[in-house]
Amino acid sequence: MVCGSLYLRKLVRDSESVAVYLKAERCAKGVPEAIQAKLEGIAKDTEFLKHLIYAGALDICIDGLNEVSPDTRAKVSEFAESNFKGNIIMATQPIEWEPPSIAKTYILKPLRDDQIEAFLISREKTFSQDAKVRGQAYQQACKDYLATALCQTQCGEETETARRMLSNPMDLSIVGQMIGHGQSPNVFRLYEQQFRMMSAKYEREHLRAFPIAAFSERVYQQRLSDNTEVPYQDFAKEAECLEDFKMALRRQSQNKETWHFRHDKIMEYFIALTFENNENRLIDNISDPRFRGVYFMLATLMPDDAAMSLREELIQYAARTKDHTVSDTFVQLMRSRKQGNP
Structure with a gap:
């Protein structure tokens, strides 16, 4: 079944069975391997785990199929096909993808x-x-x-x-x-506007501009190593201002406090700023599913000429690889963007 992420999280929370929640990006080596990484003891045994899955004793929830490569989606589909008696649910945003033949597809409609x-x-x-x-x-x-x-x-x-x-x-x-x-x-430019509001307050309180270039570059470098936290240690005042505007939140666990972006889109906004004037970075990351959302952000942030140039690069990439995951949505967003934005 394919559904929305929020609904998927609700199902996981309300499940009366043992449930495992997986981000699709963790399934690059296979779904069983991703599950094993979360388990301890006998449940981690490969054969025992296979029996649990096939018997339907484990609810498996895989989120964010739209955020991974076609190869990873193929592995997830193959896993679902092979374990057709299992309880498996997958979530994706609209993409060009053929769900497993055994799957029921549910589409969440927009709000009225x-x-x-x-x-x-x-x-x-x-x-x-x-x-x-x-x-x-x-x-x-x-x-x-x-x-x-x-x-x-x-x-x-x-x-x-x-x-x-x-x-x-x-x-x-x-x-x-x-x-x-x-x-x-x-x-179409909510995150840019939200940042401007936040940075104006930051400048009033600290009498200096928000260090957008250094902060954004750090966020990009962390994403390359799969770290999605807010870099609080070196940007404490900035993180606290982000928190004031509900762009970041802090979590306390086992006497350790960590800071996180409230939503991936906020992180992607900062990363997008490092792509805009860096042609090599724009091209080099097209195939990396971790930056899929960054390209969608660029579709609304970049000036028209630059966006059209990137659009052509994405279309050419799709033609070469048959992977339209980024290009199709980028084109749709460009078509929908409001003209005359500053």
């Missing part, structure tokens, strides 16, 4: 307009004390914003792209935060 509005209005309760727009003024501002963002007179594809993005609780929460601060959200 009234559901988007209700959730957006509910975000007021999460505002910080410095939010300027509240109460009836905030509710009316939400209605006015959605009337424009979801206007049916716009290009149909642009409207549907906006509706899909506004069905994402993370993106919709950012929209609410911006409206609460008297800003006009652009659904």
Whole structure:
């Protein structure tokens, strides 16, 4: 079954059986190997694990198939086909991919307009004390914003792209935060706008500009080594300001505190900034599934000419490799982006 990540996490949380949650990127060597890496004792034995899976005694949840290479997706599909009696669920965003023949496919539809509005209005309760727009003024501002963002007179594809993005609780929460601060959200450049709000506060408090180049480069280098944490040790004040704007969060476990980006898209925004003026980096990472979301971010951030040039590179890569994972979505995002953005 193919479904959305949020729904998948809910199923894992509510499962009455033993369940294992896997990011698809951990399945590059195979699904059993990824499961074994999480187990201890007899359960780690290969034959015992095979029996558990085949008997349906273990619920297996694989998330983010859209974020991995075609080879990894093929291994996941082969695993599902070979263990057709097992309880296996997979989640992916829309991609060009043929699910296992035995799979049932469920597609999560975008929220209705009234559901988007209700959730957006509910975000007021999460505002910080410095939010300027509240109460009836905030509710009316939400209605006015959605009337424009979801206007049916716009290009149909642009409207549907906006509706899909506004069905994402993370993106919709950012929209609410911006409206609460008297800003006009652009659904295609939310993370850039959120960063500008955060960096303005950082500069007021610390009397210097946010070190965007150094911070972004560190995030990129960490991603190369599969480290997705916020580099708090060297950027403590920056991490705390990110936390104030709900771009980062801290976690406490076993007397150790770690900092994390609240969503992969926030990390991808910073990495995208290191790609924009680095042609080698733009080309060298096309085949790396870890940076798939970065290219989607670039589709809305880059100037038109640069985006068109990258679009051509991605199309040529897809033609050579038959892997359209990045190129197709990049083209769709470019087609949907609003003209005249700064």
